[in-house]
Amino acid sequence: RTNQSTIRTSLALMRTVNAEKRTHLAELRTGIVILTVPMSLLTILIATSNYYSVSDVLVFIVGLVAGA
Secondary structure (H helix, E strand, C coil): CHHHHHHHHHHHHHHHHHHHHHHHHHHHHHHHHHHHHHHHHHHHHHHCHHHCCHHHHHHHHHHHHHHC
16 A cells, blocks of 8 residues: 555656646746737838838837837
């Protein structure tokens, strides 16, 4: 019984570590997406900057930079 108890405890510990790893990776993915979206919008604004006046969209640029 002691050996089975040790094995069960070890398996429970491994499951806990595995669950924490999945949670951490999910948080990491979310953080990457949160940083990527404003950067991609800013890239689009820069790429299309020949088609508009910067003073007209300065509010959007400041908002994106402040949000990033």
